[in-house]
Amino acid sequence: MKTGEQDTSVEVKLRGRIIFIRSAGERLRFYVIQNGEEQIQIVSQAKEGDDMEPYLRQHEHLGRGDIIGIVGHPGRTAPRGRPVGELSIFASQIILLAPSLWMIPKDTGFTDAEQRHRNRALDLIANRSTRDIFRARHQINFFITNFLSSRGYISVETPILNQIAGGASAKPFMTYHNDLKRDLFLRIAPELPLKQLVVGGLDRVFEIGRVFRNEDIDLTHSPEFTTCEFYQADANYQDMMTLTEGMVFGLVKTVTGSHITSYTTQTGETHQVDWTTPWKRIEMIPALEEATGVRFPDSQQLHTDETRDFLLGLLEKHKIICSVPQTNARMLDKLVGEFIESTCINPTYIIHHPVILSPLSKAHPTYPGLTERAEAFVCKREICNLFTELNDPFEQRERFMEQARQKDQGDDEAQGVVDEGFMRALELGLPPTGGCGIGLDRLLMFLTNNYSIKEVLAFPMMRDEVKRGKEKVVGGDAAGVAGAACADELEAKQQKLMEMRAEMEKLEKEIAGLAIK
Template structure:
């Protein structure tokens, strides 16, 4: 059903001002006529999707006898033909047509003179309205509420655009997410699915005996990841604080304290760049289980994601940006050494000399590796440059170099490596896990190495968290830890190309800078 021509998106700032002024005049007219253009409440009996489903078999041209419904929503389209009008109404669940007949409305609202004319002349696309009436299916097949009474609930002062996905409107979709949600039902569906995904994750973990405990966002020492933190200041305490870059170290304190299965899903803050995969404020979940290791965490990860995907999507055979992905467990497990050898031909287990390894890596096409300080760092660089983007199907890459895993336990049989995995799907990291380091002496040494990097100017290296080390000295049981990037998982399960499409209100530069900061 097409919108009437008077509601097309205006061109130019002055036209917007004129439309707003006209709508303000209508607000005053409504008030003078005794209507409240900003009502207090409305009670509906049904929503659009419920009616569409319940009366899907109603034949064309027939009405439902003895049924009156009340429904509210936003006017998305208007067609007026003298004494008859058709409005498109949209609520949270979907759309339904309003069948507006002058005779029926004036009979249903005898105390309101010219009730049909007021509805026809003083409402616009974008207004929110509540109606009551019977149900009928028009001769053209549209299920419709045959309106007998109406209430204007909210008068909209701004017009809605006809076309929202134009090339120049991409950033406006994120800046004015409320309009994006109004005019694009698929965007609302993305955020509905996100809510179902997060609820499903919490439900699964609850069923496995985990409990969620909240940890501080403001921290005296940022830790748990290699990331540049946001810095703030508490005036009363006269101390510098950091927004958390991970929930890890506090959740581990809880394991020390006697909890055996804990998790937290929450916001993480990292002072880093913005891209299709990165937003400085994002959501992660971290899970810790006492008396478990990274093998247990692998099983937990694939079962958790597969269960939630089946619940929300209804299948484990999904498509992401044209690529087929099979989430059916078990997922592939492969060591970092083996997967690098598979894609590059380089067998890092054979190298003992760093310069020799760099020469071989350059011959294999690696770039910008002159500053790599160790074989472990070089191995990881080879993985990131040549392997990561090719891992479309769910793949656990296991057994990482100790140099890039300061919080993981040394591998029980492979010197120089740690018991760690990362889960890759559609070419990006989605989860990270360790057999957690429980030796406080080893942990102190690694954190002090990090602190030395920080002192040397590494903005992503962290300092020594003395309280966390004190906690470890009280004894932490063998523990498996897991972190999952919620935004990236939602991207996968909603087929969203950019992280901005799954964060309701992503961080953006001021509008005047949009042209200077294309999304990476």
């Protein structure tokens, strides 16, 4: 189509949000509208001799952020001083579908992280980078579902409300069921119900869903987050490591187009992460011995008081703080974080965890006191946890009882109650099984180069925001942004909307007979 040409034989109907407005005299208006990631210019021109009042009244009420419908035909403008006009829609009718009562920011004008997290809708309107994050989340979920389904896994759903919080070491949220008259817990992991399905003969199962943990909120932790857990009969931790790294490698290439991604930490340190398989393996206890220069107690004695004294001395020597309760498991975990996790930039498995750190993992047949378990770390952060599942009901009960003892010592994250429902299922016989849990939010953080988990959650949990004077505003209601400073202004805009609606009813009748180019 040449400059200045219009094709009146083709009728086009569009909907979009106005992101730019300009005029060239009374009779000519230009709008740029956006729908998804596509933008196009709309040209509206009043004919010579037409009554200008309805035309002017209609366009007077249109502003940036409004959603409009357009009926028109394609063409190219004929700008002065430029050889090629812009492809545009020449409108014969413009209808206000939904006004925006809030002024939207221009281009990258909405950058304050706190306000973006509180007002995600406006953030999505203003920032393509935010929209890209949630499209990447969809790609991750879609890829994992297809990957596992193509290998014989079936997608299942397990309860979010449970009588017992099990399947992981974490502090749960608690609620109360009025009809049943008992406390219930939001799940901290779907592991135990999923393994019961394997007991029942569903040999390969997976679930993508939310879990909830009543713990600290920081850059990498949220009280609710998304995991994918999958379990496979006739598999062990070695099989699950191979399956997991292969799945994540394919996922990374699909989402980013490369096997190498860039990640910048909150301190400004940038890492080039190579996701190529196979991932590196590090044995936990030998690595700790090499890093600290001392020999650790026998792995079968890591639960003893003598080991506790040894770990306390090691923490003191290296000036590492471990909050109370200083159980052997918590102190050992602190040392792993300080000396091993901190070295893992490219995807790395830390393997063969002690039994005291792994209440649901099968004991290693070659290394007494250790388990067939692995955790994967990227840029010093955990992304998945996997192991050969413990299927001995007698040993599992002993492990649960040890967790209860740790709970009595003050460890709120320990699993303090024996899940008898799970134990009954285990007593029916769990075949040799491998399982894995992946934190999808943290994986998304790495693939979109965001160091804050709030950036990858559509609606992150926010602390209360205190505004002017004594007024305290909570949650999403605290998002006063870009041109809408207070409740009085919002009320005035709502009044204007009512007036606009009445005006539009009159305009619709007048516009029906008005020809607009």
